[in-house]
Amino acid sequence: MKTPPSLQIRISWPSGHLTASLDDTPTSQALTKALPLVSTARTWGKEVYFDTGVSVSRETGAREVVEPGTVAFWADGDALALPYGPTPISQGDECRLASPCNVLGRIDGDPALLAAVRDGAPVRVEPVDD
Template identity: 75%
Template sequence: MQIRISWPAGNITATLDAGRPTARALAEALPLASTAHTWGQEVYFDTGVSVSRETDARQVVEPGTVAFWTDGDALALPYGPTPVSRGEECRLASPCTILGSVEGDAGLLATVRDGDPIRVELIEQ
């Protein structure tokens, strides 16, 4: 399952694991509009989707991971270190359900500014 995440300065495509209950719940809520927040080298935004954390949630992830932060009903898109990282790792605020990954250069997320409008839509296959 693919989604497009757009903001004023650009957009990225991400592939989600359609077998994950959280990914299916997110897909059902699309398209959605939200407001971007930045936290170090992470972009996150509210989705309006409220689900339980899946059992294999992780806090340290690779750059470009698409994660669902259940504490904030938000998608978290890390592309580098955050304020709680140790060294260069991507450490999320708390364990998150891993939904998939960004296609291409996750560094494009650096062009997202705090307060930017964000739109997420399903890409029809």
């Protein structure tokens, strides 16, 4: 079975939602197998992250500094990390994650929509149906 080059997921919270396109990586595959999932959002500066219950190893291309709107997987915390601006350890305007994360893809549209996610809010991740 051939995997499509890009998988789409929807991330929803009480006041909004967005979609993201994931590249075909081992971590993306592990994550999509666990969908749909419901978790509790945490915020850290201009980053939203939440536990996924998925446990994977850090990939060779893992990065600590990423572009806003990157969909990253924090292997150290089994969490999806969605930065949209500086975090408490950023230098300047960069998006610096807590430690190197596996890069899964990008948020479709404006990542600043994540500013509406409140710490402690329920968040749901599900596949986007074709």
